[in-house]
Amino acid sequence: MKIAQLQTHVFADKTANMAQLETSIAAVMPENPDLITIGEMFNCPYVTENFPLFAEEEGGHTWQKLSALAAEYGVYLSAGSVPELEDGHIYNTAYVFDRSGRQIAKHRKMHLFDIDVKGGQSFKESDTLTAGSQVTVFDTEFGKIGLCICFDFRFPELGRLMALAGAKLILVPAAFNMTTGPAHWEIMFRSQALNNQCFVAGTSPARDTEFSYVAWGHSLLVSPWGGVLAEMDETPGSLVTEIDLTDADKTRQELPLLSARRTDVYELKTI
Template identity: 55%
Template sequence: MRIALIQMPVLPDKVKNIQTACGKIREAAKNGADFAVLPEMFCCPYDNSCFGAYGEPEGGEAQTALSHLAAELGLYLVGGTVPELSEGRIYNTSYVYGPDGRQLAKHRKAHLFDIDVQGGQRFRESDTLSPGNAITTFETAFGTMGLCVCFDLRFEELARCMCLRGAKVIFVPAAFNMTTGPAHWELLFRQRAVDNQCFTVGVSPARDEQGSYVAYGNSIAVDPWGAVLCRAGAEETTLYADLDVERLEAVRAQLPILSARRTDLYEVREK
């Protein structure tokens, strides 16, 4: 199961961003990728002032381009996120397409990024965006997969619910910044992988030091033992991670975290 982690630059030009993404997805297919993963807000500068202007309704320009390309290339496509316009609201939404181009999943970011770190980053997604209300998994030829967006990964309960549904990989389009990224990015992806004995895959935009929001980059894939399989720097790049899903079962057999849970004492429940 080969994953292409596409760490691409995001410009203030939606059409150009879509073209860049499609070109990199084609390259990933040539390199044998079964899944291609784009970053959070791949077609839109990560700025509250841009979300409405760059947004699109269900079946919009970016979504249609990705759906058609997934079918053309015969791969799974985790389409980063786009600003989704729906009934007067804006959501930070990730769409997943199967090898036939059919939409397999849609996840609206559930936990909005409202932070104010003393001496660091301040950002309030809730000034513009609305939260989703779903735990998202989807089925593939490789098994069940999980999907969340950026800040969602900080909430272990959400990851555990995906895991209990059978998720072997948790895909995370994300855009950590230069305050939270160095402190927590790798730590969170490794911890969620270890907690849930699954693979985690995080894909960020490439870093633009001149942007209004400077993404950390460092797209990453981690195995169920917590080992980093690949990690980018700040640059524009595509990484490839070959995931051995049999490794997941081996780790779970050796270290029985999931099977040894004391559900007589505690339980994580889905709504």
């Protein structure tokens, strides 16, 4: 399968972000991607007070446009994440659409990004967001794919649960910043990929040094062996990579980390 990762600039205007997305998708279509993925909060500047202002219900205008783009181009679209409104609550939500534009998955960020690094970044998503509670894995003709959002992927239990549910590729729309990005971006994705023996695609917004929250960028794709297959810099652009999900099976056979677990001694399960 071919994955196209779109690292886009985030404008203050939702309409401009959607127009940019359509242009970016059209630009990569000559390379015939099977799946397109984009960054966290791709249509909303990453500031807590923006989330309620930009939020829409599932099935709203943004959802409809994303569905239509997937159908128009005949691709799987893992549509980064957007602010979702439901019953007065705001969620950081990632939708996935199949080649016909049908929604086949939805993940609400489970671990809210509340940090205060001395001399670095301070941010508190819980000021406006509500946490989700579901582990998300969905089916494609290539195999099972897992999905989580940014801070979620720092928790090894979640990556392992997706792998145990059959995921051979995990998609992670994420917006690391200039404090966490240089320190943790690559090592986190590589460690999760090798520990769970699956491909991992981390897709970031492009960096904008004029904005209050400056994203690290560096969207990347990591192999089940833990090697970086491809990585961008911080600027807007795209990354198209062809992978074979059976490589995850091969790695798991050669180095049986998942099957050698001592489930008679320890167990990881969802509630």
